[in-house]
Amino acid sequence: MRRLILILAIMLAPLTSSAIAQVNEVRIGYLRTPPPREALSLIDLPAENDGLAGAELAVADNNTTGRFLKQAFLIEETRLADGEDPSQAVTAMADRGISFVIADLDPDLLLKTAAAAQGRGILLFNVGAADDRLREEDCRANVIHVAPTRSMLADALAQYLVFKKWRKWFLVVGSHPKDVLYGDALRRAAKRFGAQIVEERIFEDTGGARQTDSGVAQVQRKIAVFTQSVPAYDVLVAADESEVFAAYMPFRTWDARPVAGSAGLVPTSWHASHNQWAALQMQSRFQKRFSRFMTARDIQAWSAVRMVGESATRTASTDPQTITRYLKSPDFSLAAFKGQKLTLRDWNLQLRQPILLADGRMVVSVSPQEGFLHQVSELDTLGFDRPETKCKLK
Amino acid sequence: MQLRTVALGAALSTAFACEAGAYTAYVSNEGANTVSVIDMANFSVIATIKVGQRPRGIELTKDGKHLLVAVGDDDTVEIVDTATREIVGTLPSGPDPELFTQDPEGKLLYIANEDDNLVTVVDIAKRAPVAEVQVGVEPEGMGMSPDGKILVNTSETTNMAHFIDTQTHEIVANVLVDSRPRFAEFKKDGSELWVSAEIGGTVSVIDPVKREVTKKITFEIPGLRAESIQPVGVRITKDGSKGFIALGPANRVAVVNGTTHAVEDYLLVGQRVWQLAFTPDEKYLLTTNGVSNDVSVVDVAAGKVIKTIQVGELPWGVAVSND
Numbered sequence: 205m206r207r208l209i210l211i212l213a214i215m216l217a218p219l220t221s222s223a224i225a226q227v228n229e230v231r232i233g234y235l236r237t238p239p240p241r242e243a244l245s246l247i248d249l250p251a252e253n254d255g256l257a258g259a260e261l262a263v264a265d266n267n268t269t270g271r272f273l274k275q276a277f278l279i280e281e282t283r284l285a286d287g288e289d290p291s292q293a294v295t296a297m298a299d300r301g302i303s304f305v306i307a308d309l310d311p312d313l314l315l316k317t318a319a320a321a322q323g324r325g326i327l328l329f330n331v332g333a334a335d336d337r338l339r340e341e342d343c344r345a346n347v348i349h350v351a352p353t354r355s356m357l358a359d360a361l362a363q364y365l366v367f368k369k370w371r372k373w374f375l376v377v378g379s380h381p382k383d384v385l386y387g388d389a390l391r392r393a394a395k396r397f398g399a400q401i402v403e404e405r406i407f408e409d410t411g412g413a414r415q416t417d418s419g420v421a422q423v424q425r426k427i428a429v430f431t432q433s434v435p436a437y438d439v440l441v442a443a444d445e446s447e448v449f450a451a452y453m454p455f456r457t458w459d460a461r462p463v464a465g466s467a468g469l470v471p472t473s474w475h476a477s478h479n480q481w482a483a484l485q486m487q488s489r490f491q492k493r494f495s496r497f498m499t500a501r502d503i504q505a506w507s508a509v510r511m512v513g514e515s516a517t518r519t520a521s522t523d524p525q526t527i528t529r530y531l532k533s534p535d536f537s538l539a540a541f542k543g544q545k546l547t548l549r550d551w552n553l554q555l556r557q558p559i560l561l562a563d564g565r566m567v568v569s570v571s572p573q574e575g576f577l578h579q580v581s582e583l584d585t586l587g588f589d590r591p592e593t594k595c596k597l598k
Numbered sequence: 599m600q601l602r603t604v605a606l607g608a609a610l611s612t613a614f615a616c617e618a619g620a621y622t623a624y625v626s627n628e629g630a631n632t633v634s635v636i637d638m639a640n641f642s643v644i645a646t647i648k649v650g651q652r653p654r655g656i657e658l659t660k661d662g663k664h665l666l667v668a669v670g671d672d673d674t675v676e677i678v679d680t681a682t683r684e685i686v687g688t689l690p691s692g693p694d695p696e697l698f699t700q701d702p703e704g705k706l707l708y709i710a711n712e713d714d715n716l717v718t719v720v721d722i723a724k725r726a727p728v729a730e731v732q733v734g735v736e737p738e739g740m741g742m743s744p745d746g747k748i749l750v751n752t753s754e755t756t757n758m759a760h761f762i763d764t765q766t767h768e769i770v771a772n773v774l775v776d777s778r779p780r781f782a783e784f785k786k787d788g789s790e791l792w793v794s795a796e797i798g799g800t801v802s803v804i805d806p807v808k809r810e811v812t813k814k815i816t817f818e819i820p821g822l823r824a825e826s827i828q829p830v831g832v833r834i835t836k837d838g839s840k841g842f843i844a845l846g847p848a849n850r851v852a853v854v855n856g857t858t859h860a861v862e863d864y865l866l867v868g869q870r871v872w873q874l875a876f877t878p879d880e881k882y883l884l885t886t887n888g889v890s891n892d893v894s895v896v897d898v899a900a901g902k903v904i905k906t907i908q909v910g911e912l913p914w915g916v917a918v919s920n921d
Contacts, residue, residue: 265735268715269756272734272772482754482778485712485736488694492713510755517757517774539755539777539797544825582823 227276228522230266232509233297233305234259234281235290235317236332244414244451250499255308255331256281257494258502259509264493266513275516279306279509284313291320298324303524306508308332308501311342318344327528329508331501335385339552340588343595348531349554350508354389356587357471360559360571361441361464362393363585367573370438374431374461375404376453378444386443390465397576402435407442407449414447427456434459441465468563471571474503475562480570483541507540507555514538543570549584552595556583621877622680622919623884624665625893626653627910633667634893634909635683636884638877638918641895641905647683649676655697656915659722660704665917666722668695668709675709675720680919690727692718697781697915699740699749701764708749710737717751719767729767733760741782741791743806752779752793759793759802761809771809775802781873783832783841785856792841794829801829801843803859815843815852815859822848831873835880835898842883842896844871851885851894853901865903867894875916886913 234256243249251257259279266277280302282293290309294317297305305321307314307328314333321328328347330338334354338347352360365371373394377387387404394401407430431440431453440457442465444450450466462468476497479487486506490498515530516522530536532553537545542558549556561569576585584590621638631653635645650669657666658680665678668691675689675698691698691709695718698709706728707720717737719729734756741750742764749762752775759782761771776798783792784806791804792815801815817827828846834856835841841854847870853863868887875884876898883896886909893913895905 265755268735269753269758272756272758272760272769482736485694488713514757537777537797539757545777545797545799581825 227270227274229301230275230277230304230512230516230522230524230527231300231302232259232263232277232279232512233302233326234279234308234505235284235293235297235305236281236308237284237286237310237313242414243447244449246415248447248451250501251494251496253494254499255306255501255505257490257496258498258504258506259306261490261493261502262506262509262513265506266509266516269513269517273517273520275522277509277513277516284309290317293317294320294324294326298326303327304329304512304527306331306505307347308505311335311338314338314347315342315344318347322346325524327524327531329511331504331508336389336588339554340594343552343597345553345597347553348508348511348548349552350504350511352473352557352559353554353587354386355392356557357559358386358389358393359396359586361469361471361561362390362397362399363571363573363576364469364561364569365439365441365464366397366399367575370462371399372402372437372439373399374434374437374440375401376407376431376440376442376444376449377404378446378448378450379406379408380446380448382445383443383448386445386466390441390443402437405430407444409446409448423452424456427452428458431457431459437461439464440468442467469561469568470564471559471561472500473557473559474498474500475560475567477562477565478541478560478567480567481541481543486541503540507538507546510540511536511538511555544583547581549590551590551593552597554587556581556586558583559586620921621879623875623877623893624656624658624917624919625884625886625909625913626656626667626915627891627912628652628654628888628914629912630910631669632910633665633678634913636893636907636909638882641907643907643909645683646910647678647685649678649685650674654914655695655709656917657698657700658917658919660700662920666698666707668698670694670696670712675707687725689720689722689725690718691720692716692727692730697738697740699742701742702744702746706764708740708742708751710740710751712736712738712754715753717749717762731762731767731769733762733769734758734772739780739782739793741784741793743784743791744786744788748806750782750784750791750793752782754778754780754796757795757798759791759804761806773802773804773809773811775804775811776800776814780830781832783834785834785838786836787838789838792832792834794832794843796828796830796846799824799827799829801832801841801854813859815854815861817843817845817848817852817861817864819845819848819850819864831871831885833874833876833883835876840898842874844874844885846870846872847889849887851883851896863901865894865896865901867896867903868892868906873915875918877918878920884916884918886916888912888914 734753776795
């Protein structure tokens with residue numbers, strides 16, 4: 205079962221009908237599965253159009269620029285049902301003239317999509333999966349990664365904690381595979397930047413509902429007990445992508461300690477309070493249009509669609525091959541409200557980017573932190589670097 | 599010891615008073631919601647004017663009687679009487695005004711509205727809008743050709759310099775430049791247009807007749823990462839011989855040869871330098887240093903920073919009076 209939504213190619217108002225004939229079109233696909241509906245805090249429940257809204261805004265931005273170059277952009281959403289093989293969807297998109305697909309998929313589904321897309325000359329933009337393996341042993345030449353990796357997020361957090369001299373960590377890892385992967389990234393980050401994990405515990409997901417009446421009283425006791433008898437530590441670092449326990453940690457630990465990772469101070473590609481480097485304009489543009497705050501998934505999708513737009517502008521072309529060639533060339537860069545240009549790591553097609561550290565209400569800091577140096581780009585102090593890569597693009 | 603300092607100070611200020619005349623500089627402090635008034639005779643802040651929220655773009659009217667300040671978060675441009683230093687009115691700027699420029703006669707104000715992809719044209723005397731022009735995403739830089747016929751607006755996410763005919767208010771050309779174009783400045787003889795690109799790290803030199811980029815000025819500072827070199831404010835001397843370019847977080851102003859476009863020097867100023875203004879005699883150049891909350895005074899002939907003046911929080915723009 206697949207639902208298809210066609211998002212209109214707005215704008216074009218100032219163009220006459222004869223001019224429309226000359227406009228060259230870039231069709232972009234948006235492929236996703238139903239968004240997860242699980243979060244401990246009600247305010248973290250993703251909106252129905254989480255990610256897609258960012259892509260729509262970027263299409264509008266591309267079209268404002270496209271007006272001057274007779275280029276038009278449009279986006280079509282395809283939604284996969286649970287367990288549906290993506291091959292058919294890829295074929296259908298290719299048949300409709302789509303050459304670029306924004307993919308918000310889990311890693312296995314993304315790899316299946318990439319395999320199907322390869323035969324049809326489709327370039328994918330991963331905006332949803334943080335898995336390092338997609339940029340390492342499972343990297344693909346037709347997948348550009350806009351979402352930061354777990355290792356980039358963990359390194360960004362570690363640099364700040366080390367800057368604060370909060371070097372002794374109490375690491376709590378969830379029991380689901382993705383929590384374990386985030387735990388691995390945090391352990392690696394600790395080692396790289398000189399933090400010490402003084403205690404590590406696993407928080408088992410024993411099931412049950414996330415939202416209950418009278419749950420608060422129980423949680424208060426449960427977390428205090430869970431965090432008892434830990435050797436002296438500076439900060440509790442939680443790896444809980446599954447939304448099982450991390451949000452319960454702040455203010456409930458046995459010792460009075462700050463929390464970071466999946467709750468407390470969270471590394472992320474975007475936050476609704478980010479206002480530096482002209483991000484304020486982006487936030488108000490987004491809120492005006494969608495009447496909600498902009499999320500990390502939204503900026504990732506926005507950036508992906510803007511990458512296509514930027515390359516179409518720079519090459520004055522809507523030819524998919526020309527756009528792709530420029531995107532992967534050293535000339536490519538993107539301005540995305542992070543204070544410096546974002547570029548692609550040519551060895552694995554990961555977008556280099558500063559990472560925000562947000563406490564839920566405010567952006568506390570932006571990594572890389574001052575003093576973490578690199579011979580090529582300080583952004584490469586975040587995540588796996590060229591000498592460590594296992595990626596062989598094919 | 600103390601006596602000597604005072605005497606020296608007095609001697610210096612007399613010397614400057616003779617040289618610089620009684621110019622007054624106005625600095626918009628984005629974080630403080632104020633405008634600092636600087637007496638250029640002795641480089642001291644003599645008054646602080648409270649204005650609306652988030653003051654950025656700042657210019658004097660051509661008759662010098664009024665100071666115009668874009669207060670973005672109040673969605674207006676405030677008019678300050680330069681004699682009384684009081685706000686005497688506002689201009690209907692459209693939402694979130696940031697930078698603006700005037701026509702050569704000083705009758706019309708052209709304002710960039712960042713949030714709405716618009717340039718609003720306002721009749722200054724009537725305090726009424728007369729036109730709106732649809733431009734690219736996040737319009738910012740505004741430059742007027744010396745003959746007043748062409749207005750150039752730069753859009754930060756579209757990355758273009760839009761050439762707008764001031765008679766018809768139609769866009770007549772779009773020139774692609776590097777990422778996040780922030781500022782557009784014509785040479786006084788109209789022969790060149792310089793457009794800075796903050797994220798691209800370059801200044802494009804554009805031929806205003808052919809409307810194409812003829813050269814790109816690039817910057818290299820030993821010991822500094824390329825990403826920290828972010829050109830914003832641009833000013834060119836009246837004779838076109840020298841250009842000055844504020845390099846943002848590189849904390850330097852580049853001195854560029856106006857003929858060869860070669861960078862001749864980098865002057866170390868305060869932190870995160872954004873906007874620039876000459877005194878009318880072009881003896882001095884003022885720079886707004888946002889992060890260090892100060893203004894650097896550059897001796898243009900000597901090519902040296904001679905003074906730092908503490909102003910309000912996050913200084914953004916600067917304008918200097920004609921007398």
